[in-house]
Amino acid sequence: xxxxxxxxxxxxxxxxxxxxxxxxxxxxxxxxxxxxxxxxxxxxxxxxxxxxxxxxxxxxxxxxxxxxxxxxxxxxxxxxxxxxxxxxxxxxxxxxxxxxxxxxxxxxxxxxxxxxxxxxxxxxxxxxxxxxxxxxxxxxxxxxxxxxxxxxxxxxxxxxxxxxxxxxxxxxxxxxxxxxxxxxxxxxxxxxxxxxxxxxxxxxxxxxxxxxxxxxxxxxxxxxxxxxxxxxxxxxxxxxxxxxxxxxxxxxxxxxxxxxxxxxxxxxxxxxxxxxxxxxxxxxxxxxxxxxxxxxxxxxxxxxxxxxxxxxxxxxxxxxxxxxxxxxxxxxxxxxxxxxxxxxxxxxxxxxxxxxxxxxxxxxxxxxxxxxxxxxxxxxxxxxxxxxxxxxxxxxxxxxxxxxxxxxxxxxxxxxxxxx
Numbered sequence: 329x330x331x332x333x334x335x336x337x338x339x340x341x342x343x344x345x346x347x348x349x350x351x352x353x354x355x356x357x358x359x360x361x362x363x364x365x366x367x368x369x370x371x372x373x374x375x376x377x378x379x380x381x382x383x384x385x386x387x388x389x390x391x392x393x394x395x396x397x398x399x400x401x402x403x404x405x406x407x408x409x410x411x412x413x414x415x416x417x418x419x420x421x422x423x424x425x426x427x428x429x430x431x432x433x434x435x436x437x438x439x440x441x442x443x444x445x446x447x448x449x450x451x452x453x454x455x456x457x458x459x460x461x462x463x464x465x466x467x468x469x470x471x472x473x474x475x476x477x478x479x480x481x482x483x484x485x486x487x488x489x490x491x492x493x494x495x496x497x498x499x500x501x502x503x504x505x506x507x508x509x510x511x512x513x514x515x516x517x518x519x520x521x522x523x524x525x526x527x528x529x530x531x532x533x534x535x536x537x538x539x540x541x542x543x544x545x546x547x548x549x550x551x552x553x554x555x556x557x558x559x560x561x562x563x564x565x566x567x568x569x570x571x572x573x574x575x576x577x578x579x580x581x582x583x584x585x586x587x588x589x590x591x592x593x594x595x596x597x598x599x600x601x602x603x604x605x606x607x608x609x610x611x612x613x614x615x616x617x618x619x620x621x622x623x624x625x626x627x628x629x630x631x632x633x634x635x636x637x638x639x640x641x642x643x644x645x646x647x648x649x650x651x652x653x654x655x656x657x658x659x660x661x662x663x664x665x666x667x668x669x670x671x672x673x674x675x676x677x678x679x680x681x682x683x684x685x686x687x688x689x690x691x692x693x694x695x696x697x698x699x700x701x702x703x704x705x706x707x708x709x710x711x712x713x714x715x716x717x718x719x720x721x722x723x724x725x726x727x728x729x730x731x732x733x734x735x736x737x738x739x740x741x742x743x744x745x746x747x748x
Contacts, residue, residue: 329355329384338380341524342517346509350377357504358384363456365441365501366479368508371558377506378437378477387475390434393427398440405448407464416465428461428472435475441501442482442493452476453497476501511553511560515736518548518560525561529568536574538567543578550736551585619708710745713738717747 331351334340340351357364358381366374375394382392400408407416411426427436438444444452455461456476460469478501487493511518522540530537540548553559563584567576712731720726728738741747 331355334380338376338383340376341520342514343520344509344514344517346513347517350506350508351380353504353506354380355384357381357506359386361385361475363475363501363503364477364506365484365504366477366506366508367484368479368481369510369556370481371556372508372510373557374479374481374508375437375439377508378435378479381477382435382437382475385435385475387434391431392435392437393431394437394439395427396439398443402445405445406451409448410451410461410463412464413466416463420465423463426461426463428455428474429470431474432472433474435477438476438478440480440482441478442480442484442487444493446494449494449497453494453500456497456500511556512551515549518553519545521557521560522548522564525564526568529565533568535568538564538571539575541575541577544576544581547578547581550740706745709741710747713741713745713747 329337331348334351334355335342340347354377364377364381366377368374378394379392382388395409397405406412407420407424407426409426409428411424411429412420414420414423438452451461455472455474459471459473461472462469482493484493484498484502488495488498511521519540523537526537526539529535548560555562563581566584567580571580573580713727716727716730717724720730724738724742725735728735731738733741
């Protein structure tokens with residue numbers, strides 16, 4: 329069976345290479361008994377992969393049980409997974425089979441496996457390694473033959489570092505990792521999914537299917553979709569039920585996506601080349617602090633240079649501000665001050681170099697004053713975007729790569745600042 333046949337059989341919509349990569353790995357591991365960990369953000373459709381794995385394996389005629397680990401209280405999860413004996417705890421009026429016993433010979437899907445308590449993780453590790461478990465309130469060892477597929481939206485490596493998840497269990501579960509891409513990384517699939525959901529809800533509510541204007545399609549493509557496919561599906565259902573006009577324009581969608589026009593600075597990227605939204609707030613604070621520190625340094629430098637130009641000498645400046653002189657004297661006398669650069673935002677210098685002794689200070693003072701008065705983040709952002717577009721002759725792709733942001737983000741910025 330190839331990827332296209334899998335999509336048709338299991339109703340998977342999309343042509344994204346990232347999605348195809350995930351399905352290819354699924355096809356490769358399905359005939360084996362390897363433990364699989366499915367990762368990805370909430371709402372991307374992780375629950376579809378375990379069903380494919382089960383149906384394409386030799387266990388397909390045996391039970392398939394899906395368990396949401398995050399929805400079971402910590403006090404009862406061991407009983408739910410492994411069963412209990414009569415009288416094991418208050419309310420245990422009889423013996424009960426657990427999910428691992430019920431799924432014997434088949435597949436068990438542990439959704440939100442990152443939410444498991446540490447005590448349960450120890451029991452699960454034993455099942456994965458030996459196939460043995462002990463019911464709550466019992467001392468008898470039971471055997472089970474199940475294939476375990478886990479899924480989580482938690483950063484498991486961070487959870488291991490914070491001692492919230494056992495490292496040995498993580499590597500035992502993560503024999504094969506299948507990552508499901510976020511919807512914003514599947515830009516070419518957004519409209520396809522919209523049409524599929526619109527058709528489904530048209531049949532469900534016996535109404536004509538909603539359609540999108542070209543501007544509305546562009547808006548959906550540029551949106552970041554924090555809720556992924558689940559959010560898109562909810563949006564289409566709302567439009568299908570509430571809107572009387574079957575042709576949906578961009579302004580109408582704006583009422584259902586209130587943060588669609590939210591201002592965003594260029595996004596920093598992590599080592600894997602993906603947008604690191606979780607660290608953006610702290611990076612922005614660092615940038616603010618850097619700019620304000622630079623502003624203070626420029627004011628101090630102007631005072632120093634102004635004092636020297638007005639006939640002062642080094643000793644008088646030293647007496648007035650010894651710390652400032654200690655900090656910058658070597659840079660002024662021995663070598664020009666290096667130009668500070670904010671990484672991932674621009675290759676252009678934000679602060680000019682200090683002129684060598686003996687050269688005219690007029691240009692320096694003028695430039696310093698302009699920089700001092702022009703430290704607004706929005707102004708700097710507009711300036712960087714203009715320069716990048718000029719250097720790349722108006723080509724947005726090249727400008728976006730130079731700025732370290734996505735082409736969609738650059739398009740939003742151009743539209744926001746009216747840089748047509």
